[in-house]
Amino acid sequence: MARHFLGLYLLIAATLAVVSWGQDRLLQAYSGPDMAEEKSTAAVVAVLADRLREAPAQSWKTLMADIAARTGLDMEIFAAGEIAGPGTLQRLSRGENAYMRSSGGDSWVLKRIDEGHVLALKSPEPAGQRGPLEWGLTLLFYAVIALVLMFWIWPLTRDLRVLEKAAAQYGNRNWRFAARIKPHSQIYPLAETFRKMAARIDGLIASHKDMSNAVSHEIKTPLSRMQFEIELVQHAGSMAEVTASLANIKTDIDAIDGLVKATLGYAILERADLALNLAEHNFTRLIPAIVESVKHDTQPGIAIAAQVQNDADHVVCDVHLLETVLKNLLYNARRYASSRINVTFTSRQGFNELVVEDDGPGIPEQERGRVFQSFVQLDSAAGKKVGYGLGLAIVRRAIEWHGGQVQIADSSLGGALVRASWPIAPADTR
Numbered sequence: 001m002a003r004h005f006l007g008l009y010l011l012i013a014a015t016l017a018v019v020s021w022g023q024d025r026l027l028q029a030y031s032g033p034d035m036a037e038e039k040s041t042a043a044v045v046a047v048l049a050d051r052l053r054e055a056p057a058q059s060w061k062t063l064m065a066d067i068a069a070r071t072g073l074d075m076e077i078f079a080a081g082e083i084a085g086p087g088t089l090q091r092l093s094r095g096e097n098a099y100m101r102s103s104g105g106d107s108w109v110l111k112r113i114d115e116g117h118v119l120a121l122k123s124p125e126p127a128g129q130r131g132p133l134e135w136g137l138t139l140l141f142y143a144v145i146a147l148v149l150m151f152w153i154w155p156l157t158r159d160l161r162v163l164e165k166a167a168a169q170y171g172n173r174n175w176r177f178a179a180r181i182k183p184h185s186q187i188y189p190l191a192e193t194f195r196k197m198a199a200r201i202d203g204l205i206a207s208h209k210d211m212s213n214a215v216s217h218e219i220k221t222p223l224s225r226m227q228f229e230i231e232l233v234q235h236a237g238s239m240a241e242v243t244a245s246l247a248n249i250k251t252d253i254d255a256i257d258g259l260v261k262a263t264l265g266y267a268i269l270e271r272a273d274l275a276l277n278l279a280e281h282n283f284t285r286l287i288p289a290i291v292e293s294v295k296h297d298t299q300p301g302i303a304i305a306a307q308v309q310n311d312a313d314h315v316v317c318d319v320h321l322l323e324t325v326l327k328n329l330l331y332n333a334r335r336y337a338s339s340r341i342n343v344t345f346t347s348r349q350g351f352n353e354l355v356v357e358d359d360g361p362g363i364p365e366q367e368r369g370r371v372f373q374s375f376v377q378l379d380s381a382a383g384k385k386v387g388y389g390l391g392l393a394i395v396r397r398a399i400e401w402h403g404g405q406v407q408i409a410d411s412s413l414g415g416a417l418v419r420a421s422w423p424i425a426p427a428d429t430r
């Protein structure tokens with residue numbers, strides 16, 4: 001972690017330092033000499049030389065001391081012989097200014113006073129030359145930037161490391177994503193996205209595990225029955241025995257076929273990339289039609305009543321999924337109802353609501369969460385096994401795809417009440 005932090009920290013700090021140093025240099029190179037400053041120095045030196053020329057040479061010392069005391073200017077008088085360089089001397093004799101740099105790094109402007117004397121005036125610090133104060137301020141500036149960067153990058157690298165560890169653990173071992181990233185962290189949204197993705201993968205893995213366990217378990221029984229029937233056929237004494245065994249084998253094949261079909265139907269709903277075929281449908285006609293089709297093979301003693309809100313003729317849904325939902329709820333209700341089943345559809349407060357209730361034994365409160373899991377049947381031990389425990393799992397997934405949810409409650413008829421509700425304008429939840 002320290003390595004990550006140091007790497008990133010040094011990279012950003014060094015980049016910033018290089019960029020601002022380069023900018024400084026470029027500005028210096030292209031801004032050119034400070035003409036105004038040069039002109040005013042030239043004017044000062046010219047005025048001073050005039051003053052000296054007007055005064056007798058013996059009084060120059062006191063005159064200069066006086067001017068220095070009043071203005072703070074630094075100046076000296078040299079004998080012409082002390083000035084080195086033929087070029088400089090030529091310029092001075094032409095009455096022009098000459099420039100000179102002392103061993104201490106100061107720059108001086110020179111002006112001839114008379115034949116034998118030259119006035120030297122120390123020119124102000126040229127722009128771009130840093131004194132100790134400027135250097136101190138520059139260092140302080142970089143130190144502040146470095147400090148701010150540290151406070152910014154340290155928690156960032158720390159949280160990224162936590163996220164990295166959690167992601168590695170998730171992939172390596174346990175399929176549990178447990179990164180503790182605080183909500184004020186800069187990478188909290190990223191961690192949340194990871195967490196949601198991990199939860200979805202968790203759910204898919206769990207449901208696929210359940211599905212393959214259940215399928216292999218459900219297939220085992222008809223397979224061993226078929227094996228037994230085949231042995232019977234091998235030792236059969238008559239054609240009638242063979243025919244009976246073949247009929248049993250056919251029943252078992254049908255059972256496996258039914259299971260595979262039901263499982264595939266559910267697996268499609270579990271796919272992450274399912275696309276809803278949303279359109280407007282007339283529920284005032286659709287619901288009674290589905291109820292009628294279920295009524296056909298329902299015991300005569302059971303009455304199914306459908307009540308649909310009058311204006312339910314523009315309900316947005318994937319009609320194939322909604323038909324599956326209603327049929328599954330009706331199949332359950334007719335299996336458990338004693339004599340009555342009610343179907344109600346209403347649209348209010350932004351939600352469509354489909355309710356199927358019956359007067360059967362109902363679903364115990366503590367089991368109401370579990371029955372939505374795939375392959376869960378509450379009364380599988382009692383009597384002949386019917387179905388696979390997939391109906392309510394399919395209902396829940398189909399309604400979830402519409403952005404809604406399914407609840408189980410007690411019906412006023414005495415049995416179970418299943419309420420599926422989804423938004424009036426469902427968005428494709430992909």
Ligand SMILES: Nc1ncnc2c1ncn2[C@@H]1O[C@H](COP(=O)(O)OP(=O)(O)OP(=O)(O)O)[C@@H](O)[C@H]1O
Binds near residue numbers: 415
């Ligand atoms: N209306 C109901 N009244 C009482 N119990 C119910 C009712 N609907 C569902 N159940 C209970 O919930 C369990 C799960 O129902 P689900 O529809 O998921 O599976 P299934 O009906 O057993 O099988 P499948 O729907 O795959 O044919 C049922 O086995 C039953 O025990």
Ligand SMILES: [Mg+2]
Binds near residue numbers: 328332387390391392
């Ligand atoms: Mg069912």
